[in-house]
Amino acid sequence: MRLREMLPSECSILISEQRVARLGCCRDNQPYVVPIYYIRAEGQIFSFSMPGRKIEFMRSNPLVCVEIEHSTDQHRWKCVIIEGRYREFHEGTEKKHAWGILNVYNDWWEPGALNWGADEKPPGYLPIFFAISMDKVTGREALAS
Ligand SMILES: Cc1cc2nc3c(=O)[nH]c(=O)nc-3n(C[C@H](O)[C@H](O)[C@H](O)COP(=O)(O)OP(=O)(O)OC[C@H]3O[C@@H](n4cnc5c(N)ncnc54)[C@H](O)[C@@H]3O)c2cc1C
Numbered sequence: 001m002r003l004r005e006m007l008p009s010e011c012s013i014l015i016s017e018q019r020v021a022r023l024g025c026c027r028d029n030q031p032y033v034v035p036i037y038y039i040r041a042e043g044q045i046f047s048f049s050m051p052g053r054k055i056e057f058m059r060s061n062p063l064v065c066v067e068i069e070h071s072t073d074q075h076r077w078k079c080v081i082i083e084g085r086y087r088e089f090h091e092g093t094e095k096k097h098a099w100g101i102l103n104v105y106n107d108w109w110e111p112g113a114l115n116w117g118a119d120e121k122p123p124g125y126l127p128i129f130f131a132i133s134m135d136k137v138t139g140r141e142a143l144a145s
Pocket residue numbers: 020034035036037038047048049050051052053054055
């Protein structure tokens with residue numbers, strides 16, 4: 001097995017192709033890592049969440065790290081690590097925009113279960129929508145030979 005650095009364009013393809021990421025956040029020197037679904041759009045990572053620990057962490061410290069990977073077997077994998085900043089969407093138009101991006105995959109978990117039309121008020125249990133900037137991106141690939 002050998003390792004190589006991925007080109008920025010290769011990192012970009014992997015981020016666009018995958019849907020599951022590990023989101024790392026940190027508060028008071030305590031790291032916390034959770035899997036999330038995401039969509040890459042407009043040069044950012046878009047996702048959503050109900051209120052909970054990760055949202056509390058990221059509101060407290062918006063500097064986060066995102067890991068995305070794809071492995072064929074233990075000797076062949078690609079992995080990208082992104083360092084960025086959490087930004088929560090507060091305005092209704094921003095939330096609808098983010099929801100529209102995430103709702104592309106309408107079999108998704110919470111957003112897919114929502115039926116929020118353009119002229120309707122959002123339901124009370126609407127998730128928190130957020131984006132993570134991609135300030136630093138590195139990628140490594142393991143090759144079988
Ligand atoms: C493939 C996949 C995709 C997911 N996509 C999303 C998504 O897009 N958005 C989203 O909000 N959530 C997603 N989840 C669920 C997510 O991983 C969290 O479980 C959930 O969001 C709750 O996180 P929280 O920080 O609000 O935890 P809280 O509900 O506040 O949880 C409190 C405690 O519960 C424990 N806990 C929380 N989540 C997990 C977990 N997954 N495994 C083990 N222990 C846990 C931790 O110890 C945590 O401190 C996904 C999970 C998987 C497996």
